[in-house]
Amino acid sequence: MSLSKNQLKLITSLRKKKYRIATNLFIVEGIKVVNEFLNSTFELEQLFCIDASEYKDYEKCTIISEADLKKISNLTTPNNVVAIFKIPTTNFIEKEGLVLVLDEINDPGNLGAIIRLCDWFGIDQLICSKDTVDCYNAKVVQASMGSLTRVSIFYTDLEEYLKSTKKPTYATLMDGENVYKTTLPNNAILVMGNEANGISKTVLGLLDNTISIPRFGNLQQTESLNVATATAILLSEFRRLN
Secondary structure (H helix, E strand, O other): OOOOHHHHHHHHHOOOHHHHHHHOEEEEEOHHHHHHHHOOOOOEEEEEEOOHHHHOOOOOEEEOOHHHHHHHOOOOOOOOEEEEEEOOOOOOOOOOOOEEEEOOOOOHHHHHHHHHHHHHOOOOEEEEEOOOOOOOOHHHHHHHOOHHHOOEEEEEOHHHHHHHOOOOEEEEEEEEEEHHHOOOOOOOEEEEOEOOOEOOHHHHOOOOEEEEOOOOOOOOOOOOOOHHHHHHHHHHHHHHOO
16 A cells, blocks of 8 residues: 555654644654554554554554655664654643753754653653754654653743742753762752753753763863763762662
């Protein structure tokens, strides 16, 4: 069976955020990641594959040719299946424990990696500024490798959120307190900033504490760490101490 023009138009349109918002749909690719979503609470809209043997129990499965798969895939080498899922509606209720906040993270690969880190370190709430890259961007979904099914992500006005919280807050800066000499609480908010500019001044002014990852190199010439790398180190330290 070949893709209809309307199906092709819908799937390719979901590469853009405005159409994902308009349709409340997003794309998932590859056997492993698709299976993660199929085994989660996400609702399947439609599934397209070149081999139906693995998906014969799904009524919404459509068999397509490899040529059609290449037309709808965002991957250089398409991986057998493309699925469309509905974007869930979630209401934010702040929980006890560590919460990660992202201030204008622009790179899809970084956001995807950070979502995986949240999953790894047991952070089930990720708060993003409204100008952070969309978590349903195909590159983010791919980079998160299924962790998006286990981490709740909320986009909000960070100033309003930080003013309302009672948790201690920690800003990640180049000149903050040495994280290895800081007592870190279990119930806290860790804020990571933009790849190029760091945490915005308005957000920074609302934060209680500053922390940094010290450089150990002899020359001290490395400007900074990648935001996902820095997030991994800091989440590990929060968890190690709690």
